[in-house]
Amino acid sequence: MTTPHSLLLVGCGKMGSALLERWKHSQAMQRFDIIDPSHIQKNEPNIFWHKNSETLAANYAPDVIILAVKPQQLESILPAYKLRFAGSTPLYISIAAGKTLGFYSHHLGEHVHVVRAMPNTPALVGQGITVLCAAPTLPASAKKIAGDLLKAVGSVEWLEDELLMDAVTSISGCGPAYVFLFIEGLIKAGMAAGLDEHLAKSLALQTVSGSLELAKHSPKSMEQLRIDVASPGGATEAALGVFMQENRLHQVIKEAVLAAKKRSKELS
Ligand SMILES: NC(=O)c1ccc[n+]([C@@H]2O[C@H](COP(=O)([O-])OP(=O)(O)OC[C@H]3O[C@@H](n4cnc5c(N)ncnc54)[C@H](OP(=O)(O)O)[C@@H]3O)[C@@H](O)[C@H]2O)c1
Numbered sequence: 001m002t003t004p005h006s007l008l009l010v011g012c013g014k015m016g017s018a019l020l021e022r023w024k025h026s027q028a029m030q031r032f033d034i035i036d037p038s039h040i041q042k043n044e045p046n047i048f049w050h051k052n053s054e055t056l057a058a059n060y061a062p063d064v065i066i067l068a069v070k071p072q073q074l075e076s077i078l079p080a081y082k083l084r085f086a087g088s089t090p091l092y093i094s095i096a097a098g099k100t101l102g103f104y105s106h107h108l109g110e111h112v113h114v115v116r117a118m119p120n121t122p123a124l125v126g127q128g129i130t131v132l133c134a135a136p137t138l139p140a141s142a143k144k145i146a147g148d149l150l151k152a153v154g155s156v157e158w159l160e161d162e163l164l165m166d167a168v169t170s171i172s173g174c175g176p177a178y179v180f181l182f183i184e185g186l187i188k189a190g191m192a193a194g195l196d197e198h199l200a201k202s203l204a205l206q207t208v209s210g211s212l213e214l215a216k217h218s219p220k221s222m223e224q225l226r227i228d229v230a231s232p233g234g235a236t237e238a239a240l241g242v243f244m245q246e247n248r249l250h251q252v253i254k255e256a257v258l259a260a261k262k263r264s265k266e267l268s
Pocket of ligand 1: 013014097
């Protein structure tokens with residue numbers, strides 16, 4: 001298989017639906033089947049919804065199966081998929097946090113093609129970043145399929161050392177939540193400082209997005225860009241004194257990231 005034509009999405013919650021939203025516009029993919037017990041039937045061409053795997057046609061053999069359920073659900077659902085697709089050779093791509101390639105070999109079989117992926121929700125607007133990891137024995141053609149699919153929702157990085165996947169999860173998988181929390185805080189603080197909600201939100205969003213563009217395009221370090229905003233004795237310096245007192249913002253970020261990494265490892 002060089003170009004996949006059919007895709008089975010198992011679990012269409014927040015992350016599964018973000019991926020589907022982009023993939024459904026792909027020209028190459030001719031058919032999507034989606035399994036999700038709480039699905040809402042939608043009328044879209046080439047998209048077929050199921051409450052469980054029992055309503056899939058007997059001869060159905062998807063090229064790619066995306067596992068997008070909660071990590072805790074995988075152990076109970078994988079045996080049914082192993083049995084159902086034993087006669088075909090789908091490429092499984094799992095986006096579940098924590099679950100290792102060894103876990104999938106154990107539950108799906110040693111020779112099944114599996115790619116572990118850690119995307120993030122900006123995939124919904126084509127601005128995600130996904131880190132992929134696979135056994136060294138995975139054929140190059142399968143790697144290409146996984147890479148191409150995830151490139152449709154943003155950037156892609158491959159990781160050779162699977163042990164780093166928990167660290168990846170704690171930065172890019174969970175990271176959008178940290179950024180949204182910061183923006184939320186900025187909006188609330190703007191309102192506490194006297195702005196109405198609309199203006200506070202508009203200023204917070206454009207400040208984050210403009211700063212991001214500057215950070216991406218400037219040759220300067222983050223530290224230098226920060227110093228550039230703060231004149232000695234000025235307003236920014238007053239705020240930074242609060243954020244940076246005893247290095248507390250960086251300390252909190254580090255503690256939060258390590259908590260996410262630990263939880264990701266516990267989910268394996
Ligand atoms: N959210 C993120 O930002 C993010 C980022 C990277 C990776 N991930 C990974 O993506 C996976 C899904 O996360 P999520 O946030 O999208 O969770 P979610 O919103 O809860 O989505 C999971 C979906 O799977 C459905 N489901 C439950 N049992 C099922 C079954 N037996 N067969 C098929 N579908 C079933 C759930 O339905 P019910 O609600 O009815 O149970 C739900 O709609 C997780 O493994 C997570 O680690 C998430």
